[in-house]
Amino acid sequence: MTRQVEFTLRPRPRGCHLVTDEVMRHLSDLPQAGLLHLFVKHTSCGLCINENADPDVRSDLSAILDHLVPENQSYYDHTMEGSDDMPAHAKSALVGVSLTIPITGGRLNLGTWQGIYLCEFRNYGGSRRIVATIVE
Numbered sequence: 001m002t003r004q005v006e007f008t009l010r011p012r013p014r015g016c017h018l019v020t021d022e023v024m025r026h027l028s029d030l031p032q033a034g035l036l037h038l039f040v041k042h043t044s045c046g047l048c049i050n051e052n053a054d055p056d057v058r059s060d061l062s063a064i065l066d067h068l069v070p071e072n073q074s075y076y077d078h079t080m081e082g083s084d085d086m087p088a089h090a091k092s093a094l095v096g097v098s099l100t101i102p103i104t105g106g107r108l109n110l111g112t113w114q115g116i117y118l119c120e121f122r123n124y125g126g127s128r129r130i131v132a133t134i135v136e
Helices: 020-025 055-068 085-095
Strands: 002-009 013-018 033-040 045-051 098-104 114-124 128-135
Touching: 013 055, 020 114, 033 045, 045 055, 045 085, 045 098, 055 085, 055 114, 085 114
Parallel strands: none
Antiparallel strands: 002 128, 013 114, 033 098, 033 128, 045 114
16 A cells, blocks of 8 residues: 655755654654655755764764865856755755655654754755655
């Protein structure tokens, strides 16, 4: 059996944000066993799983991505939407736009220190649409 729900995450500033609780508020009862697939319908942000306790991990990850893909490079052709736009697309390609998480015992089977991140790569990205597919 497969269920699908689409919802919107509230707007966030540029950076990596822990969104596990917000995602879970949009999902009804999870099955005893299955998979949750999350897909963000945008090309300038990403989804990943990482540390859920120390906020320094989120700021460090954001700084690392900014270092790897800097703004205002002379070789960028796609520049009409602002200096953060092309780097946002590249970072989205690096991080990815989807996750698959096992469901066990009616709960996400994440590790003790794991959480779902929305990585917002635009200065003003706005709200983000997520498609959640639950497979039993």
